[in-house]
Amino acid sequence: MLSSSDVHAFIEAIRRLERRVVELEGRIENIVREGKVREVDYEKGRVKVDIDADDKQPTRWMPWQQRAGGEDGVNDWNPPQEGERVTILSPGGRPERGMAMQGGWTDDNPAPSQKGGERVITAKGNIVIRAGGTITLRGEVVAVESGGDTTIDAGGNIETTSTELNHNGKNVGDDHKHSDVKSGADNTGPPV
Numbered sequence: 001m002l003s004s005s006d007v008h009a010f011i012e013a014i015r016r017l018e019r020r021v022v023e024l025e026g027r028i029e030n031i032v033r034e035g036k037v038r039e040v041d042y043e044k045g046r047v048k049v050d051i052d053a054d055d056k057q058p059t060r061w062m063p064w065q066q067r068a069g070g071e072d073g074v075n076d077w078n079p080p081q082e083g084e085r086v087t088i089l090s091p092g093g094r095p096e097r098g099m100a101m102q103g104g105w106t107d108d109n110p111a112p113s114q115k116g117g118e119r120v121i122t123a124k125g126n127i128v129i130r131a132g133g134t135i136t137l138r139g140e141v142v143a144v145e146s147g148g149d150t151t152i153d154a155g156g157n158i159e160t161t162s163t164e165l166n167h168n169g170k171n172v173g174d175d176h177k178h179s180d181v182k183s184g185a186d187n188t189g190p191p192v
Protein backbone atom coordinates (compact mmCIF):
# COMPACT_ATOMS: atom_id res chain seq x y z
CA MET A 1 0.00 0.00 0.00
CA LEU A 2 1.39 3.40 -0.99
CA SER A 3 1.76 5.93 1.77
CA SER A 4 0.56 9.48 1.17
CA SER A 5 4.18 10.66 1.00
CA ASP A 6 4.86 8.05 -1.73
CA VAL A 7 1.85 9.37 -3.68
CA HIS A 8 3.11 12.92 -3.16
CA ALA A 9 6.58 11.96 -4.42
CA PHE A 10 5.03 10.20 -7.41
CA ILE A 11 2.96 13.27 -8.34
CA GLU A 12 6.07 15.47 -7.98
CA ALA A 13 8.00 13.15 -10.32
CA ILE A 14 5.21 13.41 -12.91
CA ARG A 15 5.28 17.22 -12.62
CA ARG A 16 9.05 17.25 -13.12
CA LEU A 17 8.60 15.09 -16.21
CA GLU A 18 5.90 17.44 -17.51
CA ARG A 19 8.20 20.43 -17.11
CA ARG A 20 10.98 18.50 -18.82
CA VAL A 21 8.70 17.60 -21.76
CA VAL A 22 7.65 21.25 -22.18
CA GLU A 23 11.31 22.31 -22.09
CA LEU A 24 12.26 19.65 -24.65
CA GLU A 25 9.37 20.65 -26.92
CA GLY A 26 10.69 24.21 -26.83
CA ARG A 27 14.23 23.03 -27.59
CA ILE A 28 13.06 20.86 -30.51
CA GLU A 29 11.14 23.81 -31.94
CA ASN A 30 14.27 25.96 -31.70
CA ILE A 31 16.70 23.58 -33.44
CA VAL A 32 15.67 24.88 -36.88
CA ARG A 33 13.88 28.21 -37.22
CA GLU A 34 13.17 30.36 -40.25
CA GLY A 35 13.46 34.11 -40.06
CA LYS A 36 14.28 37.42 -41.63
CA VAL A 37 17.37 39.50 -40.87
CA ARG A 38 16.45 42.51 -38.70
CA GLU A 39 19.91 44.05 -38.21
CA VAL A 40 23.50 43.36 -39.30
CA ASP A 41 26.74 44.28 -37.53
CA TYR A 42 29.24 44.02 -40.38
CA GLU A 43 32.27 44.71 -38.19
CA LYS A 44 31.50 41.96 -35.70
CA GLY A 45 29.96 39.64 -38.30
CA ARG A 46 26.70 39.22 -36.37
CA VAL A 47 22.99 39.40 -37.19
CA LYS A 48 19.76 39.77 -35.29
CA VAL A 49 16.85 37.85 -36.78
CA ASP A 50 13.08 38.20 -36.58
CA ILE A 51 11.75 34.67 -36.21
CA ASP A 52 8.04 35.33 -36.54
CA ALA A 53 6.31 38.25 -38.22
CA ASP A 54 4.26 38.92 -35.08
CA ASP A 55 7.26 38.54 -32.78
CA LYS A 56 8.33 41.95 -31.49
CA GLN A 57 11.61 40.66 -30.11
CA PRO A 58 14.40 39.62 -32.51
CA THR A 59 16.99 37.01 -31.58
CA ARG A 60 20.19 38.04 -29.85
CA TRP A 61 23.26 38.71 -32.01
CA MET A 62 24.48 35.56 -33.71
CA PRO A 63 27.05 34.72 -36.42
CA TRP A 64 26.02 33.82 -39.94
CA GLN A 65 27.33 30.77 -41.70
CA GLN A 66 30.36 31.67 -43.78
CA ARG A 67 33.42 30.01 -45.25
CA ALA A 68 36.34 30.82 -42.96
CA GLY A 69 39.36 28.92 -44.20
CA GLY A 70 42.48 27.90 -42.37
CA GLU A 71 46.07 28.98 -42.96
CA ASP A 72 45.63 28.91 -46.76
CA GLY A 73 43.20 31.79 -46.30
CA VAL A 74 40.33 30.53 -48.45
CA ASN A 75 37.55 32.82 -47.23
CA ASP A 76 34.20 34.07 -48.36
CA TRP A 77 32.71 37.42 -47.33
CA ASN A 78 29.11 37.23 -48.37
CA PRO A 79 27.22 39.10 -45.67
CA PRO A 80 23.45 38.94 -45.24
CA GLN A 81 21.39 42.10 -45.55
CA GLU A 82 18.39 43.49 -43.73
CA GLY A 83 15.24 41.70 -44.83
CA GLU A 84 17.13 38.66 -46.14
CA ARG A 85 15.65 35.26 -45.49
CA VAL A 86 17.70 32.98 -43.22
CA THR A 87 17.37 29.66 -41.42
CA ILE A 88 18.77 29.48 -37.90
CA LEU A 89 20.38 26.25 -36.77
CA SER A 90 20.77 26.00 -33.01
CA PRO A 91 22.66 22.98 -31.63
CA GLY A 92 20.61 21.36 -28.86
CA GLY A 93 17.79 23.81 -29.61
CA ARG A 94 19.67 26.54 -27.74
CA PRO A 95 19.26 29.83 -29.66
CA GLU A 96 22.27 31.34 -27.85
CA ARG A 97 24.38 28.85 -29.84
CA GLY A 98 22.52 29.53 -33.09
CA MET A 99 23.97 30.39 -36.48
CA ALA A 100 22.08 31.99 -39.38
CA MET A 101 22.26 30.21 -42.74
CA GLN A 102 21.49 32.40 -45.72
CA GLY A 103 19.15 31.31 -48.45
CA GLY A 104 15.70 31.33 -49.93
CA TRP A 105 14.15 33.76 -52.40
CA THR A 106 11.31 35.98 -51.31
CA ASP A 107 8.92 38.34 -53.14
CA ASP A 108 11.13 41.23 -51.97
CA ASN A 109 14.35 39.46 -52.98
CA PRO A 110 13.64 37.43 -56.12
CA ALA A 111 16.16 35.26 -58.00
CA PRO A 112 18.52 37.19 -60.35
CA SER A 113 18.19 34.47 -63.00
CA GLN A 114 15.64 31.92 -64.15
CA LYS A 115 18.13 29.73 -66.04
CA GLY A 116 19.76 26.44 -65.13
CA GLY A 117 23.48 25.83 -65.67
CA GLU A 118 24.25 29.42 -64.77
CA ARG A 119 25.87 31.03 -61.75
CA VAL A 120 25.06 34.70 -61.16
CA ILE A 121 26.59 36.90 -58.48
CA THR A 122 25.18 40.40 -58.11
CA ALA A 123 25.89 43.34 -55.79
CA LYS A 124 24.89 46.99 -55.82
CA GLY A 125 28.28 47.73 -54.27
CA ASN A 126 31.68 46.25 -55.09
CA ILE A 127 32.64 42.69 -55.88
CA VAL A 128 36.25 41.92 -54.94
CA ILE A 129 38.21 38.79 -55.79
CA ARG A 130 41.56 38.80 -54.04
CA ALA A 131 44.21 36.10 -54.40
CA GLY A 132 47.83 35.68 -53.40
CA GLY A 133 48.27 33.63 -56.58
CA THR A 134 46.85 33.72 -60.10
CA ILE A 135 43.29 34.71 -60.92
CA THR A 136 42.11 32.87 -64.02
CA LEU A 137 39.01 33.72 -66.05
CA ARG A 138 38.43 31.04 -68.66
CA GLY A 139 35.50 30.99 -71.03
CA GLU A 140 34.55 30.31 -74.64
CA VAL A 141 34.15 34.09 -74.83
CA VAL A 142 35.29 36.58 -72.21
CA ALA A 143 33.54 39.95 -72.31
CA VAL A 144 34.45 42.86 -70.03
CA GLU A 145 31.71 45.50 -69.99
CA SER A 146 32.18 48.74 -68.11
CA GLY A 147 29.81 51.68 -67.87
CA GLY A 148 32.74 54.05 -67.24
CA ASP A 149 36.51 54.02 -67.33
CA THR A 150 38.40 50.73 -67.39
CA THR A 151 41.89 50.60 -65.96
CA ILE A 152 44.53 47.91 -65.84
CA ASP A 153 47.16 48.67 -63.24
CA ALA A 154 49.97 46.14 -63.58
CA GLY A 155 53.02 46.00 -61.34
CA GLY A 156 54.91 44.31 -64.19
CA ASN A 157 54.67 43.83 -67.96
CA ILE A 158 51.42 43.45 -69.90
CA GLU A 159 51.67 40.60 -72.39
CA THR A 160 48.86 39.92 -74.85
CA THR A 161 48.64 37.14 -77.41
CA SER A 162 46.00 37.30 -80.14
CA THR A 163 45.57 36.96 -83.89
CA GLU A 164 44.83 40.68 -84.10
CA LEU A 165 44.79 43.55 -81.64
CA ASN A 166 42.16 46.13 -82.60
CA HIS A 167 41.28 49.56 -81.27
CA ASN A 168 38.07 51.23 -82.51
CA GLY A 169 38.07 48.83 -85.45
CA LYS A 170 41.71 49.43 -86.47
CA ASN A 171 44.50 46.91 -86.22
CA VAL A 172 47.15 48.21 -83.80
CA GLY A 173 48.79 44.80 -83.40
CA ASP A 174 52.30 43.59 -84.19
CA ASP A 175 51.62 43.45 -87.97
CA HIS A 176 49.78 46.77 -88.40
CA LYS A 177 50.70 49.17 -91.18
CA HIS A 178 50.58 52.96 -91.40
CA SER A 179 49.25 55.24 -94.10
CA ASP A 180 51.20 58.09 -95.69
CA VAL A 181 54.64 56.60 -95.09
CA LYS A 182 57.72 58.00 -96.73
CA SER A 183 61.29 57.85 -95.54
CA GLY A 184 62.60 60.94 -93.77
CA ALA A 185 61.91 62.88 -90.59
CA ASP A 186 58.13 63.22 -91.11
CA ASN A 187 55.68 61.42 -88.79
CA THR A 188 53.61 58.67 -90.29
CA GLY A 189 49.85 58.77 -90.69
CA PRO A 190 47.61 56.68 -88.39
CA PRO A 191 47.37 52.87 -88.60
CA VAL A 192 45.36 51.62 -91.54
Ligand SMILES: [Fe+2]
Pocket residue numbers: 176178191
Ligand atom coordinates in the same frame (compact mmCIF):
# COMPACT_ATOMS: atom_id res chain seq x y z
FE1 LIG B 1 52.16 51.99 -85.13
